[in-house]
Amino acid sequence: MQKIRLGIVGYGNLGRGVQLAAAQNNDMEVAAVFTRRDPSAVKTVLPVRVEKYEAMKDYVGKIDVMILCGGSATDLPVQSAEIVQLFNTVDSFDTHAKIPEYFEALDAAAKKTGHIGAMSIGWDPGLFSLARIYFGAALADGNTYTFWGKGVSQGHSDAIRRVAGVKDARQYTVPVESALERVRNGENPQLSTREKHTRECFVVAEEGADLKRIEKEIKEMPNYFADYDTTVHFISEEELQKNHSGIPHGGFVLRSGKSETDSKFLMEFSLKLDSNPEFTSSVLVAYARGVYRMHKEGKTGAVTVFDIAPKYLSPLDEGEQRKQLL
């Protein structure tokens, strides 16, 4: 069988994860990694050819789907519309407010040369989006709730690191258990930001830094912490390395609703992930399979998880899917 030939653009946590996830799928192989760093300086977890970003164009016809592993802030908005003109792409764009314009740009670029650009793939956006759309369709009269965590928020950890006197930090987003229980009990509560999640910060301070001031600055930081109940723990660098070096995450999507005769229904989807980037990568790889198959059927343009029928994702053929999974 001809394997699906993947390319990986960008080799951080996500790129590494894609390489590892592809190794778990017999119908996939990674043809090359593309980097804007010096290729000889990139150490990969498994053997693979590492190329300069610009060498990509030499791989047209040799790669079926390019998985874009850059960040949503600056990398993806530029790269995706460029690369999708040469290859089918999959990315994990997650700047929620910019999804509509990103979709339009990707769609136009992809259609120019007849490729597919799959965007916002991962677990949220991604699998959690699927839960929201399926749950909402299956149960018209109800409320949908999304909770995140317990898990590390990279953005919030970075925000703490920018506070003067902070050497390093790790921030956990924690769902409020009692709020989850209220949803599960069918109360259909209106929950404020503060009622849904708390924020727990583990901070390594510079020697002699004013801890009271650091704590105050963190807790009052607008957007990031001011609207939450935030706890700050000062710990040693050793403790941070020992107990907080992982990147776990997860969360819950729930929909609670009722029928016309007031029968109550609860739908719940949850994830518990030791490694956020490794799981996201695993989803990206499954969708690369979907993109490959849909492109073979003649589909082009931008797509999200909403546009891709589940049959395209499974390594099983359609008959086996019905036999084993239906």
Next chain:
Amino acid sequence: MQKIRLGIVGYGNLGRGVQLAAAQNNDMEVAAVFTRRDPSAVKTVLPVRVEKYEAMKDYVGKIDVMILCGGSATDLPVQSAEIVQLFNTVDSFDTHAKIPEYFEALDAAAKKTGHIGAMSIGWDPGLFSLARIYFGAALADGNTYTFWGKGVSQGHSDAIRRVAGVKDARQYTVPVESALERVRNGENPQLSTREKHTRECFVVAEEGADLKRIEKEIKEMPNYFADYDTTVHFISEEELQKNHSGIPHGGFVLRSGKSETDSKFLMEFSLKLDSNPEFTSSVLVAYARGVYRMHKEGKTGAVTVFDIAPKYLSPLDEGEQRKQLL
């Protein structure tokens, strides 16, 4: 806006549920109910025209999707291939071993006249099948588990009623909590039938019946009870009516697995349903929307939940789906 015109074939718990679910969706209307009983004897929960089964052919062009609410044993295998030649159809066929042949027959019949026949729609098969296919695709190295309950099994309740001396009965399928916990802990256990579920029976005996013999016959019944730890409670008819007249159900699909670097992942989907038929109906109605839209795009033949992209199910248009749900 032109509403999607539904027909309901068969008016038991499921047909009633479809009528109620359609009332919760602004883009739907029920044009008629078709029955093999005397139409004047059918009391509907909401006002609707009730027609003889044979009158269906007069509704060609007046109904967009026919929802088949008969049973899987004898009704659906005959009706679906007949009706799909006149209308698009949605059904909840759930005889698992016969799915491949049912699919082939439905597919051939649907393609004769260019309709879509959506089969095995509901929550299992249906939403649980979706969880199994998405989870398996997203996490290549892992094990998937399905648990059912706590809920009423109609088939097992009927089996008890066939025991001599039994007047009425209700059987609950109950997932074994400790087995669920082992899966959630990432143990990837091999679980026997007995280890996954217990069966709890509430039995109303005829006056003077030999309770010991009834209990023994139930517990030793092959296929239904012999492979399970079964509990039998004898109760009065009043108690059965008072405490066991509902048809609740639910269950869990879990997948536990790991990355190449041994990061562990747990995916879990669960349902808790006051009324099994009302929820199944609600899913049938959402898929009627999907069938209607896919048929407009020119799709024909048999389809399952695996073939239908989620975008077709949501009442929102695609731009709003991306904005609100992605």
